Amino acid sequence: MSAKAAFFDVDGTLVKTNVVHVYAYYAMNRGSVLGIAGRTLSTALSVPLFGVMDALDRKTFNEFFYRYYAGLSEDRLVTIAEDMFEDVLQPALFEQTQDLIDQARRSGCKIVLVTGALDFTMRPLARHLGADDMIANKMQFVGGKATGKVIPPIIEGANKANAIRAYCTKEGLSLDKCHGYSDSASDYAMLAVVGRPTAVNPDLRLRSIARAYNWPILDLK
Amino acid sequence: MRPFKTLQKLYDEESQVVITEKGSPPRVLFHGENFLQEDLPVGTRVIFPRPPLAGVPNVKAAIRYAINHPEGMEPLHALLKPGMRLTCVIDDISVPLPPMVTPDVRQTILEIVLELAADSGVDDVHLVIANALHRRMTEGEMKRMVGEKIFDAYYPDRYYNHDAEDPDGMVALERTSHGEEVSVNRRVAESDLIVYVNVNFVPMNGGHKSMGTGVSNYASLRHHHNPKTIRASDSYMEPKTSALYKSNERIGRNIDKHLKVFHIETALNNRMFGGPTDFLAKKEEDYTEGDRLKFQAMRFALSKLPRAAARKVLNSVPAPYDVTGVYAGATEPTHAKTLETSYKQYVVPVEGQSDIVIFPIPFISPYSVNSILNPLLVQVMGLGYFYNLNRGVPLVKKGGVLILLHPAYDEFDPEHHPSYIEFFHRLLPETRDSMKLEHKYEREFAENPSYVHLYRKGNAYHGVHPFYMWYWGENGRQHVGKVIVAGAENNHVPALMGWERTDTLTEAIEEARGFMGRSATISLLRIAPTVMVDVK
Numbered sequence: 160m161s162a163k164a165a166f167f168d169v170d171g172t173l174v175k176t177n178v179v180h181v182y183a184y185y186a187m188n189r190g191s192v193l194g195i196a197g198r199t200l201s202t203a204l205s206v207p208l209f210g211v212m213d214a215l216d217r218k219t220f221n222e223f224f225y226r227y228y229a230g231l232s233e234d235r236l237v238t239i240a241e242d243m244f245e246d247v248l249q250p251a252l253f254e255q256t257q258d259l260i261d262q263a264r265r266s267g268c269k270i271v272l273v274t275g276a277l278d279f280t281m282r283p284l285a286r287h288l289g290a291d292d293m294i295a296n297k298m299q300f301v302g303g304k305a306t307g308k309v310i311p312p313i314i315e316g317a318n319k320a321n322a323i324r325a326y327c328t329k330e331g332l333s334l335d336k337c338h339g340y341s342d343s344a345s346d347y348a349m350l351a352v353v354g355r356p357t358a359v360n361p362d363l364r365l366r367s368i369a370r371a372y373n374w375p376i377l378d379l380k
Numbered sequence: 381m382r383p384f385k386t387l388q389k390l391y392d393e394e395s396q397v398v399i400t401e402k403g404s405p406p407r408v409l410f411h412g413e414n415f416l417q418e419d420l421p422v423g424t425r426v427i428f429p430r431p432p433l434a435g436v437p438n439v440k441a442a443i444r445y446a447i448n449h450p451e452g453m454e455p456l457h458a459l460l461k462p463g464m465r466l467t468c469v470i471d472d473i474s475v476p477l478p479p480m481v482t483p484d485v486r487q488t489i490l491e492i493v494l495e496l497a498a499d500s501g502v503d504d505v506h507l508v509i510a511n512a513l514h515r516r517m518t519e520g521e522m523k524r525m526v527g528e529k530i531f532d533a534y535y536p537d538r539y540y541n542h543d544a545e546d547p548d549g550m551v552a553l554e555r556t557s558h559g560e561e562v563s564v565n566r567r568v569a570e571s572d573l574i575v576y577v578n579v580n581f582v583p584m585n586g587g588h589k590s591m592g593t594g595v596s597n598y599a600s601l602r603h604h605h606n607p608k609t610i611r612a613s614d615s616y617m618e619p620k621t622s623a624l625y626k627s628n629e630r631i632g633r634n635i636d637k638h639l640k641v642f643h644i645e646t647a648l649n650n651r652m653f654g655g656p657t658d659f660l661a662k663k664e665e666d667y668t669e670g671d672r673l674k675f676q677a678m679r680f681a682l683s684k685l686p687r688a689a690a691r692k693v694l695n696s697v698p699a700p701y702d703v704t705g706v707y708a709g710a711t712e713p714t715h716a717k718t719l720e721t722s723y724k725q726y727v728v729p730v731e732g733q734s735d736i737v738i739f740p741i742p743f744i745s746p747y748s749v750n751s752i753l754n755p756l757l758v759q760v761m762g763l764g765y766f767y768n769l770n771r772g773v774p775l776v777k778k779g780g781v782l783i784l785l786h787p788a789y790d791e792f793d794p795e796h797h798p799s800y801i802e803f804f805h806r807l808l809p810e811t812r813d814s815m816k817l818e819h820k821y822e823r824e825f826a827e828n829p830s831y832v833h834l835y836r837k838g839n840a841y842h843g844v845h846p847f848y849m850w851y852w853g854e855n856g857r858q859h860v861g862k863v864i865v866a867g868a869e870n871n872h873v874p875a876l877m878g879w880e881r882t883d884t885l886t887e888a889i890e891e892a893r894g895f896m897g898r899s900a901t902i903s904l905l906r907i908a909p910t911v912m913v914d915v916k
Contacts, residue, residue, distance in 0.1 A: 165829060259833050265547065266827035338829060357830040373801045375830040376794065378838070 164332050165263035166294075166323055166349065168341035169274040169281060172359045172379075173260075173288070176251040184243045222313070225298070228277075229307030233300050237279050244283035253379040259340075260288050268338060269330070273323065273349060275315040294322045320348035340377075344368060396728040396911075398663065400424040405664040407904065408675060409740035409885075411867055412753065412787045413690040414682045415675070416740070418885045424902040425734065427775075428663055429911035432649040433725050435702025439485065442706040443492050447644065450709030451717065456493070456642060459573055462501030467571040468493060469595055472511040472541075473521050474746035475581035476648055477908075481698040485646050487527040489577050489706075493644070494530065506567055507539040510576075510594025513601065513835070513842035514747070515796050516541040521750070544597035544842065545832050552599075553638050556630040560603035564635060565595040571639070578645040582910060583722045584616045584768075586645050587715030588632025589625065596631075598826050598844055603627055607814035610854040614772045616765075617912055619719070621772035636711055643714045647705040647721040652909040654700035661909060687789070694743045695750055726912040727771070733915055735900035736892040737776040738885070739766040741786040742908050747841065747849070752793045755873045756800050756849045758786050762863070763853030766905060773915040775903055779861035781892035785885060788868035795839055799831045803846035808876045814854050822847050862895055864888045 167173055228236065260270055270290040274281055278295040285293050297310045312318050327334045335354035339346075344364035350356035358369035359377045369376050398404070400420045407426065409416045420426070436442040447456040460466070470486055473479065490507070497505055507526070509517055522539065523531040531539065542565050543549050551569035553562040568574055568591075576594075580586040593601065603609075604627035612623035619625040635641065653660040657678070659671035667675075682690045705721040707714045745757045745765075753761070762784040767774060776782055792801045807821055822844060825831065831843025857878075865874045866888035868881035882888040893900050905911060 255833070255837055258836070259829060261547070262545075262832045262836075263829040266829050266832070268829070336824075340830075355828065355830070370794070373805055375798045375802075375834060377830060377833055380837070 162331075162333055163268050163336035163338070164271050164292075164327070164330070165260075165268035165338040165340065166271050166273045166353060167260070167290075168319075168343070168346050168349065168359075169272055169276065169284065171342035172340055173253065173256045173272075174248055174251040174284075175253065176247060184239075184247050222309070225277075225309055226307040228298060228305040231305045233279075233303050233305065236298070236305060237282075240280050241283050243280065244287070248284050249287065255379050257288065259377070259379065260290070263338060264289070269332070271326065273314070273319050275313070275319075277309070292326075294319070294326060316345050317348040319346060320352040323349060323352055341365070350374070396428045396430055397730055398426045398428065398665070400426060405667070407664055407906065408660065409738075409785055409904075409906075410742040410908065411740065411785045412789070413687055413694060413743045415679050416785060416867065416885065417675075417679070420904060421889060421902060424904060425730070426904045426906055427728055427730060427911060427913060428906045429650050429661070429909040430725060430728060432651040432661075432702065432909075433704045433721075435649055435704055436706065439488055439703045439706070440492065442703065443489055443644070446706040446708040447492070447496075447642075450642070451707065451713035452710035453642060453708075456575070456708070457496055457500065459640070459642060460497055460500035460502050461572070463504075464502055464572040465504045465570065466497055466502050466573050466575065467506045467508055467568050468575045468577055469508050469510045469542075469565075469568060469591070470525070470577045471579050471585070471590070471594070472509050472514055473517050473525070473749050474514055475579045475585060476699065476701055477581065477744050477746060477749070478652070478695065478697065478699045479524070479749065480648070480701045481654075482524060483527055484525050485579055485648075485701075485703050486525055486577050487530065489644055489646070490526055490530055493575055493577075505534075505538065506571075507534050508565060508567060508595065509541045510590065511541050512593050512596060513544055513598065513845055513848075515835070515839045515841050516543075518839055542595050543836055545836050550597050553634055556634055558603075558627070558630060560627060560631055561600045562592075562631050562634045563597045563600040564591070564639070568595050569639065574639055574641045576641055576643045578643060578718075580645050580647050580718045580722055582617060582765075583619075583719050583726070583912070584622075584625075586643075586718055587619065587625070587629075588635075588711055589628045590632075590643065591635045591639075591641055591711075592628040592631040598842070600631065601848075602822075602826075602844075603631075605848045605851060607818055607851045607854050610814075610851050611858060613768075613855055615770050615774070616768045618771040632711060641711065642708065643711055644706065644708045645714050645718040646703050646707075647718050647725070648701040649704045649725055650909040651701050652699045653697075655697070657697060687791075691743060691752070723912070726769075726910055727914050728911055729914045729916060730775070730903075731916055732901075733773070733775060733777040734780065734903035735777055735896040736781045736783065736889065736902045738783045738785065738889075738902065738904040740904075740907060741766075741784055747845070748793075748796075751796045752791050753786075754792045754797055754800055754804070755788060755790065755877065756797075756804055756846055758784065758788055758865075759877055760849045760852045762786075763856030763860075764849070765852075766907060767853075767856035767859070769905070769907075769910070769912045771912065771914050774856075774859060775905065775913050775915060776860055778859055781862045781864060781895055781900075782856070782860050783864045783866055783885065783888045783892060784879075785866050786868070788865045788870065788873040788881070790870060790873050796841060797846070798834050798840050799825055799828070799843040800841070800846040800849075803850070804876065812878050814851050814857075817847060817850060862892070864891055 271292045273294045299306045337353040338355040339350045339353035614621035707717040826844035834840035835842045863879040866885040874881040
C-alpha cells in the first residue's frame with residue numbers, strides 16, 4: 160500500500176467545467192421525453208441562478224440542487240452519469256490532466272479525487288483517469304430511489320480537509336507526505352492539511368495564498 | 381639575455397597578476413545587478429582574466445575543416461548514409477554566459493551539418509537540446525540559438541528539449557563497471573549517428589559530460605551529482621582531479637560503446653563584453669577617462685533602476701565572443717584539444733594560496749539566464765564555480781575565508797526555480813548537511829509530481845536541481861573556514877547559508893583578518909570574464 164496519496168479536486172482543477180454543468184445535464188435528462196422539453200427550458204432559465212448561487216455559497220447551492228435527484232432510480236442516475244461523462248466531462252478534461260495523474264502515480268502516490276459532486280457522477284471520470292479512490296458526496300437512496308438528500312457530512316470547503324484527514328487515518332497514510340491539488344481558495348483547508356499542496360490554475364485569491372506560502376503553482380492546459 | 385618570445389610570455393603571465401600598491405586605482409567589482417568601486421588593502425593580489433585570444437579568422441571554414449579532419453573518426457560526410465536516422469544534440473542556454481551575439485556558433489555548426497546531411501540524403505534528422513534536468517528553453521530562446529531558418533524548418537516536431545521525465549522517452553544501456561546506471565534519450569539511443577554540438581564555455585563541460593549528462597535522467601545523474609562525488613573532486617575544471625568527470629567518463633565510454641557519437645566542440649575566447657561595456661574587460665590601471673565616465677554612468681543608471689529592470693538591461697547585452705578553436709571527432713581526443721585551447725585562454729599561473737579570497741558575484745549564472753540569481757545560485761557561483769576555477773589546488777587556503785560580493789537578496793523566480801523556493805525555506809532551516817539532505821529529501825523532490833510537471837510542461841528546473849546546486853558548493857564548503865557576504869542586504873539569507881554578512885567589503889576584510897590574523901594574505905579573482913588559476 161502507498162504511504163502517501165495525491166488528493167485532486169476535480170472542478171476547475173482537472174476539468175474545465177464546474178459542477179453547475181453537471182447538474183444542468185442531469186436536470187435536462189431526467190424523466191420522460193415530454194418532460195425533458197419543459198425541464199430543459201426551466202433548467203436553462205435556472206442556470207444563471209445556479210451560477211450565482213454557486214459563486215455565493217457552494218454548500219447552499221449543492222443542497223438546493225440535490226432535490227433535482229429526488230425520485231430517480233439509482234440505475235438511471237448511473238446510466239445518465241456515463242452519458243454525462245462522455246458528453247460533458249471528458250471533452251472538458253485538461254490535456255495535461257492525465258500526465259499529472261500519471262506522474263503522481265509514478266511517484267508512489269495513491270490517486271484520490273476529492274469533490275463536492277455526487278459520487279455516481281464522478282465514478283466514470285475516476286475510472287477514466289485511473290484514480291484509486293474518491294472522496295465525494297453520497298446520495299441517500301431509499302428502496303432504490305434517490306431521496307434528494309445527501310448523506311452528511313457534505314464534502315465541500317473545510318469539510319474536504321476533515322475528510323482527507325479521516326481518509327489518511329483510515330488508510331494508514333502519512334498526511335505530511337500527501338499531495339493536494341486544487342484551483343480554488345475555497346479549498347484552502349484541503350491544501351493546508353496536506354504536506355505538499357499545489358495550486359492548479361488558481362483563482363486570484365489562491366494564487367496570492369500560494370505565493371505567500373511558496374506553494375508550487377501549475378497552469379494546467 | 382632571454383629571447384624576446386620568452387620575455388613576452390613571462391610578461392603576459394605576470395601581467396595578469398597585479399599587487400595592489402598605494403597608488404593603485406579602486407577596483408570595479410560585480411555586485412549582483414550593479415557594481416562596487418573599492419579600494420583594496422595594499423598587498424592584495426588581484427588576478428585578472430587573460431586578454432581575449434584571437435578568434436579563428438573564418439568560423440565556417442574552421443568548422444568544415446574540423447568535420448573533414450576529425451580526431452579518431454572518419455570525416456562526417458563519410459558517416460552520413462541515405463535514409464539513416466541522425467540526431468543533433470545541442471548544448472543548452474546555460475552556456476555561454478551571457479548568451480553570445482547572433483549568429484550563435486551552434487547555429488553556424490548546424491547550418492553546415494544539416495546542409496551536409498541533406499546533400500547526403502539524410503532526411504530523418506532531429507535536433508535535441510541537451511538540457512538534462514535544466515529548464516526547457518523557451519520558443520524565443522530556441523529560435524535565437526539556431527536562427528530562424530532552422531527553427532522554422534524543425535520546430536516543434538524535430539527541434540525540441542530533452543525530457544528526462546518522459547516515461548517512454550528514455551532508454552537504459554548497460555551499467556558501468558561501478559554499477560552506475562546509463563540512461564539516454566530514446567531518440568538519441570535509436571539514432572544511427574549522433575552529432576553533438578558543443579560550446580565549451582568552461583573546461584568542466586564537453587567531452588564525456590556532453591552525452592553522459594546532457595541527455596540523461598535523474599536515475600543516471602544521481603551517481604555523480606551527489607555530495608560524496610563532489611567531496612572527492614578537487615576541481616571540476618580539471619578532468620584529472622574531478623571525480624565528477626571520472627564518473628561521467630565511465631558513463632560516456634559506455635555510451636560510446638553502444639552509440640556512434642561525433643562530437644563537434646568549440647572553444648571561445650574571453651571577449652565577454654563589447655560595445656558600451658567593453659571597459660569591464662580592462663584592468664582599472666588601463667581605464668581611459670571615457671571608460672571611467674561610462675562606468676559611472678552605468679553604475680548610476682543601474683542604481684536608479686528597479687532590480688528587475690536592471691536585470692533586464694544586463695541580460696539584454698549579448699557577448700561578442702570569438703571562436704578560438706573547432707575540433708571534431710571521437711569524444712576523448714576531441715575534448716583533449718578543446719581543453720588545451722580552453723586552458724590557453726583561461727589559466728593564469730599564480731604563486732601560492734591566499735588566506736582570504738574575494739569573489740565578486742555577477743548578475744548571471746548558468747542557471748539564471750533571463751531569470752534571477754537567487755541565494756542558492758549565489759552559493760553555487762561562489763563555493764561551486766569560482767572556488768573550483770583552478771587545476772586541483774584552490775586559491776584559498778584550507779580553513780581560509782571567502783568573501784562574496786553580492787546583495788544576497790531573498791528573491792526567487794517561481795517559474796524557473798519553484799523547487800528552489802521550498803528547498804531554501806523549508807530544508808535549509810532544518811539542515812545544511814548535504815549528506816542528510818540527500819538521504820532525507822532528494823528523492824522526494826525529484827519525484828514530486830508538481831515539480832516534474834513544471835519541468836516537463838513549463839520552464840522549471842527539475843525538482844532535484846536545488847540539491848545539485850547545494851552539492852556543487854560542497855567541496856568549497858568543506859575547505860573554507862568562513863564565508864562572508866559583503867553588501868548583503870539582509871541577515872536571514874546569509875544566516876540560512878551558514879555565512880556571515882557585512883555592509884561593506886572593507887568590513888568584510890577586517891572581519892576576515894580578525895579570523896585569519898593581521899598578516900593574512902588576500903587575493904581577488906577579478907571575474908568576469910572567466911579566469912582560472914594554476915596555483916604553484
